[in-house]
Amino acid sequence: MADNKREKISFVIPCYNSTNTIGTVVEEIKTVMTQELSSYDYEIVLVNDGSPDGTTYGAILDIVAKEKHIKGINLARNFGQPSAVMAALNHATGDYVVCGDDDGQTPFCEFPKLFAKIQEGYDLVEARYATREKRSLFRRMGTFMNEGMSTWLISKPKDLELTTYWVVKRFIVDQMIQYPNTYPYLGGLMLRATQNACNVDVSHRERLSGKSGYNFRKMLELWLNGFTSFSVEPLRLMSKLGILVSILGFLFGIFIVVRKIIDPSISAGYSSIMAVMVFFFGIVFFFLGVLGEYVGRIYISLNRAPQFVVKDYKESDEL
Numbered sequence: 652m653a654d655n656k657r658e659k660i661s662f663v664i665p666c667y668n669s670t671n672t673i674g675t676v677v678e679e680i681k682t683v684m685t686q687e688l689s690s691y692d693y694e695i696v697l698v699n700d701g702s703p704d705g706t707t708y709g710a711i712l713d714i715v716a717k718e719k720h721i722k723g724i725n726l727a728r729n730f731g732q733p734s735a736v737m738a739a740l741n742h743a744t745g746d747y748v749v750c751g752d753d754d755g756q757t758p759f760c761e762f763p764k765l766f767a768k769i770q771e772g773y774d775l776v777e778a779r780y781a782t783r784e785k786r787s788l789f790r791r792m793g794t795f796m797n798e799g800m801s802t803w804l805i806s807k808p809k810d811l812e813l814t815t816y817w818v819v820k821r822f823i824v825d826q827m828i829q830y831p832n833t834y835p836y837l838g839g840l841m842l843r844a845t846q847n848a849c850n851v852d853v854s855h856r857e858r859l860s861g862k863s864g865y866n867f868r869k870m871l872e873l874w875l876n877g878f879t880s881f882s883v884e885p886l887r888l889m890s891k892l893g894i895l896v897s898i899l900g901f902l903f904g905i906f907i908v909v910r911k912i913i914d915p916s917i918s919a920g921y922s923s924i925m926a927v928m929v930f931f932f933g934i935v936f937f938f939l940g941v942l943g944e945y946v947g948r949i950y951i952s953l954n955r956a957p958q959f960v961v962k963d964y965k966e967s968d969e970l
Contacts, residue, residue, distance in 0.1 A: 659692040661745030665735035669753040670706045672859040679759045696722045696739040701729030715965045725963040733835045738959040749818045755859035757816045765818050775848035778816035780855035813838045833956040889938045
């Protein structure tokens with residue numbers, strides 16, 4: 652007898668202060684699935700990441716009560732977007748998993764374009780926003796730094812752009828949720844499972860309300876996650892720089908001695924010595940800071956600090 656079980660697509664949405672937007676996002680996903688991908692089952696996993704507005708999880712519960720196919724998760728505190736996504740992935744049961752934003756900027760109406768690439772044989776498909784001119788200079792710089800870091804540290808293909816809107820096959824999710832440490836870096840987790848990835852151009856929309864929750868501190872934390880969690884390249888770079896600086900210091904010392912021998916009247920040069928000392932101490936303290944990040948994250952991971960803590964979980968009566 653033939654197996655008539657339909658494949659399922661899971662949508663995972665981390666939510667932060669999205670009381671006024673998440674309902675619209677869910678409606679858009681429902682429209683796409685019922686009108687364009689009706690041959691597939693689907694579910695939507697909504698994760699409240701400790702929203703300070705106090706009403707986001709209530710809005711999620713209202714959707715769970717009224718709609719089918721919805722799972723609602725309330726985290727005990729704010730753990731950050733990557734950890735919120737990991738919480739959703741641990742509850743997603745689909746054969747394919749889609750991640751997007753809660754603010755209406757993610758064009759879920761264009762999801763069939765991404766899914767078509769999955770059906771062509773790709774394991775990971777990342778949306779690439781065609782126009783981003785309205786983003787702040789700070790956000791554009793953050794994206795540029797993150798892309799460069801990903802290419803260097805986790806061997807990201809140079810022509811692949813990582814965003815918060817992507818779809819993957821089930822086997823990648825199964826690998827991602829096995830990651831036990833405190834600081835998940837989603838791009839690294841996906842790309843260490845597969846390099847069979849591509850981009851699809853989509854439109855970039857204005858958020859429905861509010862402003863971005865990504866400030867400088869959160870962008871820095873995201874950058875450090877990738878910097879210290881998935882590569883030893885920074886440590887190797889420090890070793891190479893240390894060797895280079897040592898060679899330069901040795902050559903400079905020879906230069907000073909030779910110059911003093913040739914012209915004994917030359918003064919010791921207190922200012923130049925202090926400048927060199929400040930330079931070298933700056934390099935040393937920078938290296939110690941990077942080492943401290945590695946050691947601190949190892950310590951936290953050894954103490955088994957959780958990626959996330961689920962305070963409450965609800966799901967629709969029909970999934």
